Amino acid sequence: MRVFLASIPLEAAKIVIIGGGEPALAKLRLFLNSPAQLLWFAPDGAPEAIETPLGAPTPLLRAPDLDDLAGARLVFIALGDLDQVQRLAGLARTAAAQVNVVDQPHLSDFQTPALIDRDEVVVGVATGGSAPILARDVRTAIENVLPAGLANVARLARELRDTVKASVPDFMARRRFWEKAFRGPAADLAAAGRTAEARREMLRLLNVAAPELGVVHIVGAGPGDPELLTLKALRVLQDADVIIHDRLVPEAVLERARRDAKRLYVGKSRGDHSVPQDQIEALMIAEARAGHRVVRLKGGDPFVFGRGGEELEAMRAAGVPVFVVPGVTAALACAASAGIPLTHRDHAQAVTFVTAQAKPGGVDADWTRLAAPNHTLAIYMGVDRAEETANRLIAAGRADSTPVAVVENGSRPDERVLTGRLDGLGALVRGANLAGPALLFVGETAAFSAAQLDQQAEAAA
Known part of the structure; x- marks a missing residue:
């Protein structure tokens, strides 16, 4: 700022x-x-x-x-x-x-600043003096979505503020009251100038205001680009009291959340689980039982290699109200950003999302099925096992010349796309010095990546 x-x-x-x-x-x-x-x-x-x-x-x-x-x-x-x-x-x-x-x-x-003046409500847009015309245009865009009667709503809230504070001493219950008041019929009536009716509706809400049960939203944060958040994810983030987030959620996404929400970092990486999974689930339950709206914010989609299913089970078992907000998973975002179609009528009639990190003691992947031609593989958590994965696919019948792509920090400003052949995947990853989250793509469609096409154009020149 x-x-x-x-x-x-x-x-x-x-x-x-x-x-x-x-x-x-x-x-x-x-x-x-x-x-x-x-x-x-x-x-x-x-x-x-x-x-x-x-x-x-x-x-x-x-x-x-x-x-x-x-x-x-x-x-x-x-x-x-x-x-x-x-x-x-x-x-x-x-x-x-x-x-x-x-x-x-x-x-x-x-x-x-460029000001939107609704008497009791004033909105300012500032550029530090560097671009006043831009600030004016942003102001116009915002002004077009604000109701003309917004001042009536704020004026009524100011008149009732002391009454509400005296009637509802619990801070969280008071916040819930104002949210209901500002998002329901009372605000609509006030904005329309029907002040007496709006006051009656607010007082009715006040008579039933009480501490609410907590709730958990398991939310997909997408791959990192905040503009890929869903509208529902954004709304839930802005209503959250507590945000429990993992390592793959960047600050750019957290900045879209409510400023005064409590943030709890429970990031994990391979071999370094700062907070074990059972403790994360216990934390979610405890915060919800304290009456908070909890957002468990996970990179990508919570139900695609995100252990969201385990957390959903834990909340249900504890009797905690829980909802799931899907996110744009890394395979979709990285492929789109790199220009890799996951399916293609001529080159790939199937796509499989697979993890290279099987659960310890769990069932290994069916490499014969995964090695089928005209089949795109999107491999999560595959960097550390890139060479082993390539060897298993080749041994199961996949051609060693099959195109591959590695997408690091997909959809983010520091995205990198590396391309090559399946038999050189291990060397490609080793030489890349990957620092951010990366996804591996194996299949004919990997040749469509912008990086691969650029290399081909340079070679032809």
Whole structure:
């Protein structure tokens, strides 16, 4: 975060605007409907009456002095004379005010964000002064989805805030109440201006507010690109009280979660289980029984080599309400990002997701079936056994010239795609110094990867 948007109360705040041109008028309009004390100085001349905003204070046709600026909270300067600008900015800072020089971010203490003004609700979009037109366009996109009556909802909430706090002392129960109030009929009624009906509905909800049972959502975080989160996963993340996440969930995805949610890291890698699986399940149960909304956030899809099935069983056995939110699994995301079709009418009539890490003492893979031609293999957790896997497939009848691809950090900015032949898969992986999660693809369609096509084009040239 390069800039921080602070919420400044405007009741009785002294705001000073300096300038008579359109840039000054734009700042003036921001505060005309606010409770701020507004002073306007126009040393460069006042605009025509027809141009002056309705309700604006009478402009003083001089520059302010230190006494004029005493007690000012914010000072906006929109003048063309740079020497005068710097002198007035120095005076304002001497008076302990924050200064904004219009279109001069290097001379300013703050920049004005693009604002969506719904009276009680104000939304700001800021770029640190680097791209105000972009901020304006983002503001327009947001404004189009916000109901015009949003201020009515916030105003009613402010009026009932103390009543709710006194009636529902439990913090979690109070949060649930407000969520129901803001997402149900009460908010719709308030937004439509039907305030009395909205108040009755909120009071009805208040009479039944009580601590709720906890719940667990087992959520697929996808391969790492936050834009590949499902809408449901995003909604659940933003409602979570506790997020229990693994090693494959990047910070970019966690940033989409509610900021004040408690985060618990239980990451595991081969040979290093920081928190054993039974303890993870016990933690999920304990947090849910404490009345929390728990999100067990897992890379990819929780039901594709993610042990989500075990966690689902544990929650059911404990009597904890549990729901599963699927995610984009690594095979789909990595293949799409690398340009590898998992099936193809001419080259692959089947695809199999398989793990190279069988459960200790478990049944080994059926290599004869997996070695069938015109069949794409997406191999999870296969880096450490790449050479062994290739040898078993070749021994079971797969051609040693079968194309292969290794996709590291699929869908992320640092994605790498390596290509080769099945008989060289072990050497390909050893020479790659893989540091991130990687998926192996074996089959005719691996030749369609963008990296492979680039190599072929270079060779032809």
